[in-house]
Amino acid sequence: MSNDDRSFYEILGVGKNATDAEIKKAYRKLAAKYHPDKAGDDPEAMAKFKEMSEAYQVLSDSQKKNIYDQYGKEGLKNDGMGGMGGFGGMADLFDMMGGGFGGMRGGRRAGPRKGEDIVHRLAVSLDDLYKGRSSKMAVTRDIMCPDCHGSGSISGKSATCPDCRGQGVRLVMRQIGPGMVQQMQQRCGKCNGTGQSVAAGDLCKKCKGHRTVKDKKVLEVTIEKGMSNGKKIVFRGEGQAEPEGEPGDIVFVIAEKEHPTFKRQGQHLIIGKTIPLGSALTGVSFHITHMDGRKLLVQTQPGQVITPEMVLCVDGEGMPVHRRPFEKGNLFIKFEVQFPNRLDATQTGLLKKLLPCSPMETEKADDETITMTPFDQSKLRETMTGGNAYDSDEDIGHGGGPGMQCQSQ
The missing domain is CATH 1.10.287.110 (DnaJ domain)
Structure with missing residues (x-):
């Protein structure tokens, strides 16, 4: 058949x-x-x-x-x-069968095995990302044993691991439900995934047959001008050793820290500036100490009026462009205008002469004159979002409830 x-x-x-x-x-x-x-x-x-x-x-x-x-x-x-x-x-x-046999298809692994990467988060100030800097970082990792050159034995000889038969992995069964068993692959604990074992009397004195030892490496990490949050600095082949393959990498991931003055947006910088109403109408001139220590005198053009939340631009004073440090983004300044709380009669009269004002309408015999007073906007939000404006129907008509009341002068 x-x-x-x-x-x-x-x-x-x-x-x-x-x-x-x-x-x-x-x-x-x-x-x-x-x-x-x-x-x-x-x-x-x-x-x-x-x-x-x-x-x-x-x-x-x-x-x-x-x-x-x-x-x-x-x-x-x-x-x-x-x-x-x-x-x-x-x-x-x-x-x-547990996600495949070691990530293989047709029983073959793509490329040589690679050791684990060592990843570190590196907190960096915006000043350092603007100016660039270098610093030394100490990292502990596994390296090939220098005494046995990664064989794990004194003689330099090893044999096929009896537990995994040289595969470096073992098939294990795991119960995943009533009558359901999942077959999975696990790294062999006896040979640590190498597929090779060493006789007890032949173990390397330094690594005890593990083939790798701990080592401290000091690396010089260079923060280049204009690098951004999340950027990776990679040291190839400096990570965990892999006796049967290639070592992994050491990776530093930049975590940008907040700056007290500047806020970054891509290659641009933003700062906030609060000015009084008089300066908004007549012009401003002020210093900005930049992150490289330079003092910039920033001023408005003659006759320029600044309105609330206006944004003005200073060309070429933003962040350096990564790997093109002579190119820079822009610096944006967002203005807040501070208005006076009250004006006396003299100030009011003077401003009416200098500035265009709406005409004051006169009171007529049948008018009901009402004066406006300041209002707490948080109370308005309470009433609009179902706050305790009214505790019950009985409160209606008794002073309008506690929710919406103007402040007394």
């Missing part, structure tokens, strides 16, 4: 009345034997793994299983299963 003539039940070695648990158990047993991670490049093992994976894909799905039981493989093709001839559609199987 050819492989094509064998039923899916025969391929998995179960009967037609097998339960879901029995089908899963049979599949796991075959996968442990024929998966490419175990069988390597054996063409016969690859063919068997492909065959039993197709069988499990059908028999583990109740709807597909019913179609197969009634109509066979031809029925599955008519039901949209025609793509079963290859490894396409096997993602669910890899996911079911």
Whole structure:
């Protein structure tokens, strides 16, 4: 009987009345034997793994299983299963088996293994991001043992780890629910994922067979002008050692600290400035101490009037552009105008002569004259958002309630 003539039940070695648990158990047993991670490049093992994976894909799905039981493989093709001839559609199987076998497809890992990266958050002031600076940082990491050169042994020899059989990982089972077991891959604890073990009497005295030792590295970290929040400074190959591969990296991630005066927005800077009403009408002139120590005298143009929340621009006094430090953004100044609380009669008369004013209407015989008084806007927000403006219906008509009252003068 050819492989094509064998039923899916025969391929998995179960009967037609097998339960879901029995089908899963049979599949796991075959996968442990024929998966490419175990069988390597054996063409016969690859063919068997492909065959039993197709069988499990059908028999583990109740709807597909019913179609197969009634109509066979031809029925599955008519039901949209025609793509079963290859490894396409096997993602669910890899996911079911714990996210795949070490992130592999077809049993092969892409590229050499790499040690873990060491990542540090580096708090940097805006002044340093403006001017640039260098500082020394000490980092502790694992390096290859200098005594045994990463072999873990005195003799320099090692053998295949008996626990993982040289794979560096072990398959473990995890209960995930009633009758449900998940097959997962874990780093081998005996060889620390290297796939090699050392005889007890041959252990390196310095690393005790671990192949790596702790080491402190002092790095000079350069903050370049114009770097931004979240920018990474990477030291390639200075991270954790990987005996069977490449070392990881050391990465410093810039965390920009707030500045008491300047606020950054991309390559631009923003500051706030509060001025009295008189200066807003007649012009301003004031100093700004920049982050490089320069004192800038900033002034308005003759006759320029500043209105509340107006923003004026100083070209070329923003942040340096990263890696183009001679180019800079702009400095924006947002003005707040401080109005006087009251004016006496002399001031009022003088301003009426100098500034255009609305004409004062005179009182007529049938007018009801009302004088406006200051109002607390927080009380208005209370009444509009359902605050305690009125405690009950009985309060209505008794002084208007506590919510909206003008301040007495």
